[in-house]
Amino acid sequence: MRIRLEPRKAQSPAALYGAPVAAIALTMLTGMVLFTLMGFRGGTAVFEIFIEPLLEPERWPDIAVKASPLVMIATGLAIGFRANVWNIGAEGQYIVGAIAGTGVALATYGVDGWWVLPLMLLASIIGGAAWAAIPAILRIRLKVSEILTSLMLTYVALQLLYYLVRGPWRDPEGYNFPQTRMFDEAQTMPNLLEGTQLHAGVLLTLIAVLIAWFVMSRTLSGYQVRVVGLAPMAARLGGFSEKRTVMMTMLVSGALAGLAGLIECSATFGQLTPQFPVNYGFTAIIVAFLGRLHPIGVLVGGVALATSYIGADIAQTASALPQAATGLIQAMMLFFLLGVDILVVNRVRLRPSLAQHAP
Amino acid sequence: MAETTTRLELSGITKRFGEVLANDGVSLVARKGEIKALIGENGAGKSTLVKIIYGVQQADAGEMRFEGAHVVVTSPRAARKLGIGMVFQHFSLFEPMTVLENIAIGMDQALDRRKLEREVTAILAAYALPLDIHRHVDTLSVGERQRIEIVRCLLQKPKLLIMDEPTSVLTPQEADQLFDTLRKLASEGCTVLYISHKLNEIKALCASATILRGGRVVGECDPRIETPRRIAEMMIGAELAHVERARGRTPGGARLVVERLSVSTDEPFGTKLEAISFEARAGEILGIAGVAGNGQKELMLALSGETAAPARAVRLDGAAIGSLPPPARRKRGLCALPEERNDHAAVATFSLAENTLLTARERKALSAKGVIKTGAMRDYARRVIDAFKVATTGADAPARSLSGGNLQKFVVGREILQEPQVLVVDQPTWGVDAGAAAAIRQALVDLAGRGSAVILVSQDLDELLSLCDRLYVMNDGRLSRPLTVGEASIEEIGLLMGGVHGQTDKAHARGDHAH
Numbered sequence: 001m002r003i004r005l006e007p008r009k010a011q012s013p014a015a016l017y018g019a020p021v022a023a024i025a026l027t028m029l030t031g032m033v034l035f036t037l038m039g040f041r042g043g044t045a046v047f048e049i050f051i052e053p054l055l056e057p058e059r060w061p062d063i064a065v066k067a068s069p070l071v072m073i074a075t076g077l078a079i080g081f082r083a084n085v086w087n088i089g090a091e092g093q094y095i096v097g098a099i100a101g102t103g104v105a106l107a108t109y110g111v112d113g114w115w116v117l118p119l120m121l122l123a124s125i126i127g128g129a130a131w132a133a134i135p136a137i138l139r140i141r142l143k144v145s146e147i148l149t150s151l152m153l154t155y156v157a158l159q160l161l162y163y164l165v166r167g168p169w170r171d172p173e174g175y176n177f178p179q180t181r182m183f184d185e186a187q188t189m190p191n192l193l194e195g196t197q198l199h200a201g202v203l204l205t206l207i208a209v210l211i212a213w214f215v216m217s218r219t220l221s222g223y224q225v226r227v228v229g230l231a232p233m234a235a236r237l238g239g240f241s242e243k244r245t246v247m248m249t250m251l252v253s254g255a256l257a258g259l260a261g262l263i264e265c266s267a268t269f270g271q272l273t274p275q276f277p278v279n280y281g282f283t284a285i286i287v288a289f290l291g292r293l294h295p296i297g298v299l300v301g302g303v304a305l306a307t308s309y310i311g312a313d314i315a316q317t318a319s320a321l322p323q324a325a326t327g328l329i330q331a332m333m334l335f336f337l338l339g340v341d342i343l344v345v346n347r348v349r350l351r352p353s354l355a356q357h358a359p
Numbered sequence: 360m361a362e363t364t365t366r367l368e369l370s371g372i373t374k375r376f377g378e379v380l381a382n383d384g385v386s387l388v389a390r391k392g393e394i395k396a397l398i399g400e401n402g403a404g405k406s407t408l409v410k411i412i413y414g415v416q417q418a419d420a421g422e423m424r425f426e427g428a429h430v431v432v433t434s435p436r437a438a439r440k441l442g443i444g445m446v447f448q449h450f451s452l453f454e455p456m457t458v459l460e461n462i463a464i465g466m467d468q469a470l471d472r473r474k475l476e477r478e479v480t481a482i483l484a485a486y487a488l489p490l491d492i493h494r495h496v497d498t499l500s501v502g503e504r505q506r507i508e509i510v511r512c513l514l515q516k517p518k519l520l521i522m523d524e525p526t527s528v529l530t531p532q533e534a535d536q537l538f539d540t541l542r543k544l545a546s547e548g549c550t551v552l553y554i555s556h557k558l559n560e561i562k563a564l565c566a567s568a569t570i571l572r573g574g575r576v577v578g579e580c581d582p583r584i585e586t587p588r589r590i591a592e593m594m595i596g597a598e599l600a601h602v603e604r605a606r607g608r609t610p611g612g613a614r615l616v617v618e619r620l621s622v623s624t625d626e627p628f629g630t631k632l633e634a635i636s637f638e639a640r641a642g643e644i645l646g647i648a649g650v651a652g653n654g655q656k657e658l659m660l661a662l663s664g665e666t667a668a669p670a671r672a673v674r675l676d677g678a679a680i681g682s683l684p685p686p687a688r689r690k691r692g693l694c695a696l697p698e699e700r701n702d703h704a705a706v707a708t709f710s711l712a713e714n715t716l717l718t719a720r721e722r723k724a725l726s727a728k729g730v731i732k733t734g735a736m737r738d739y740a741r742r743v744i745d746a747f748k749v750a751t752t753g754a755d756a757p758a759r760s761l762s763g764g765n766l767q768k769f770v771v772g773r774e775i776l777q778e779p780q781v782l783v784v785d786q787p788t789w790g791v792d793a794g795a796a797a798a799i800r801q802a803l804v805d806l807a808g809r810g811s812a813v814i815l816v817s818q819d820l821d822e823l824l825s826l827c828d829r830l831y832v833m834n835d836g837r838l839s840r841p842l843t844v845g846e847a848s849i850e851e852i853g854l855l856m857g858g859v860h861g862q863t864d865k866a867h868a869r870g871d872h873a874h
Contacts, residue, residue, distance in 0.1 A: 226709075230702070236665040239686035
């Protein structure tokens with residue numbers, strides 16, 4: 001008996017959209033078993049991680065704030081992934097975006113004006129895009145895989161951040177802590193809801209999602225991205241340049257990652273610190289796939305992942321779950337999603353390996 | 360008595376793919392030493408049926424008897440063990456390796472190299488197959504490559520040999536040679552199951568034929584007695600529409616002029632175009648004949664704009680357009696339709712409506728300022744579907760849900776309804792059923808009748824001779840002198856297709872085996 005995977009003739013849309021749901025269900029189930037075996041109350045812990053944050057309205061702003069950078073980055077990544085452009089280095093673009101925006105903040109320190117924050121946002125967009133342009137140019141000119149270069153540039157960006165906060169940009173009144181000055185009022189993302197963390201960055205994320213949805217489904221540019229990803233030969237016939245598509249999608253995903261970086265830096269930390277990058281750039285890859293590379297799906301996927309972040313915090317205090325549980329849950333989600341996806345595209349066939357002569 | 364002469368007997372073979380019944384209770388009998396034709400439109404279920412016989416797919420119901428015994432063939436390997444061989448339309452060969460190395464790789468049991476070489480040489484001699492076993496495959500013609508596949512089968516001493524549309528890529532001379540081999544095999548008692556679209560060759564080769572339509576057997580006949588027209592009508596189940604060709608068309612001035620077009624290729628086994636010159640006149644259908652892989656694909660890409668050339672090498676109504684990208688060429692009136700339907704002429708997963716956007720957006724204003732006009736896109740798709748009688752559930756049906764013939768009608772229609780000044784099409788009726796092929800041919804004739812220039816690249820000589828006013832033969836990246844249809848003989852065209860270069864190669868290969 002051999003086990004074989006055979007491509008399905010037709011994929012059902014229900015299976016396509018059901019896959020992420022199934023992956024989350026499997027993650028919950030496995031989590032339950034795993035946490036129980038580790039000596040925790042598995043059922044309660046999983047409930048705390050996935051369900052409880054959604055039941056408590058006072059947690060919703062936290063979920064939104066947590067989901068915001070994930071969704072913004074994943075929206076950009078999903079566009080690239082559609083075109084088979086594999087930007088794995090959003091984390092680096094996120095950092096460089098924050099650095100560029102902080103540069104403007106430090107240069108305008110003490111200046112009061114409505115234009116300061118928009119200028120910071122613009123700088124972060126340019127910074128993130130520029131960092132993403134490096135792997136794009138390397139792929140277009142030298143056929144170097146953007147997967148490797150974008151990933152490696154993440155570590156360069158981290159070192160750049162460490163250098164800046166320890167060297168030229170260190171807060172002169174900061175007792176030698178490796179961090180910049182606190183941003184002042186004009187440099188901070190405005191708060192949307194008194195008494196919560198909800199900030200204007202969440203709105204920017206929603207706007208980005210809507211624009212991405214419109215561009216991908218209603219414009220020639222979005223059509224171009226999809227054709228290049230699905231059928232490169234057809235793209236050539238249509239007159240869509242693959243190189244231009246690589247550049248365009250890398251710039252967009254870099255720009256959104258950079259913007260998310262500055263928003264996080266300004267709204268949550270109020271300064272540039274080495275603690276601010278927490279792998280949102282990598283987690284966003286999971287969000288993009290959970291969301292089926294569709295902007296609206298990404299929004300849902302981002303909320304799901306943010307919920308698990310918030311929920312894991314609850315479980316840490318309530319059920320004494322270790323912090324590593326967050327990473328475990330996220331890894332399982334991607335693992336199960338990829339696994340379920342294989343079964344959506346293929347079916348498993350058991351077949352005997354030799355000819356049989358019937359009696 | 361029947362027991363002793365029957366080799367293969369199928370009864371009630373049924374195979375379902377989703378909602379489509381590919382085979383519906385198919386029964387047929389093939390005797391020893393018989394060349395049996397299996398004919399039918401595309402999608403009639405021929406390929407599915409032979410794949411079931413060869414063990415590539417399993418039937419949902421029905422019975423297969425081979426040499427009188429009930430068998431269940433679960434894999435091609437099991438089929439070969441029984442003595443069933445198959446030559447597919449697309450070869451599985453490694454181009455950088457030699458003929459012998461390719462044969463050795465394909466063997467079920469590893470064989471000593473020297474012993475294998477002896478056996479292969481013996482088979483080549485026995486069937487008078489010219490083939491140099493030490494040549495690298497990438498230097499071989501398609502006919503020679505096919506011989507490798509045939510030798511692979513013959514090494515297994517098959518009792519049943521299945522040939523899936525074997526002549527679609529051969530020159531007339533190569534096809535004749537293949538027929539000799541098959542007749543010899545049959546005279547030795549091997550059964551040949553022969554799938555083809557070409558009714559004339561079935562008439563020449565086969566003594567009996569099973570005709571499939573919509574997955575069912577609709578008739579058995581002796582093709583030597585029936586007229587090709589009658590067989591074709593049984594196949595499509597309707598009276599065959601005649602292509603109305605306006606005889607005595609007087610072509611107007613030159614619309615597309617190609618002058619000393621040379622294009623190098625970056626594909627490892629691509630063909631370099633060398634100083635191609637021709638002109639296509641208003642109101643004419645100009646044919647480009649030739650065996651696949653002689654530069655037709657490269658010529659198509661250079662004409663469509665997918666590869667750039669010097670500006671003056673391609674001129675449309677006097678304007679130098681050789682360096683323009685495809686959208687700019689379409690805007691000026693040059694539309695091009697490549698051979699491959701799936702993911703070149705159309706995106707398989709996109710809807711038909713979305714597929715109009717690929718090449719019709721410029722001339723049909725399907726977008727404005729970068730925003731897609733969804734309504735206009737759907738309307739245009741519907742117009743194409745109606746005008747070309749495309750069988751589909753509608754403009755939102757994904758392209759891959761259509762049969763090959765219907766998708767081809769759609770993409771041809773998408774170009775023709777744009778009323779281009781010049782239309783270049785590559786193999787528009789390849790792998791398309793007779794009904795769709797007739798509709799497509801008629802549409803091309805009508806377009807030329809309205810004053811456009813049509814350039815038809817095809818390997819089907821019958822098609823070229825029945826549609827074209829003039830034709831060129833392409834060989835090794837070069838064009839022959841122009842031939843006027845009606846004056847050139849099939850033999851002459853066949854020789855040009857083989858090229859002088861191909862002839863010396865064959866003589867060389869024959870000399871090698873004459874020891």
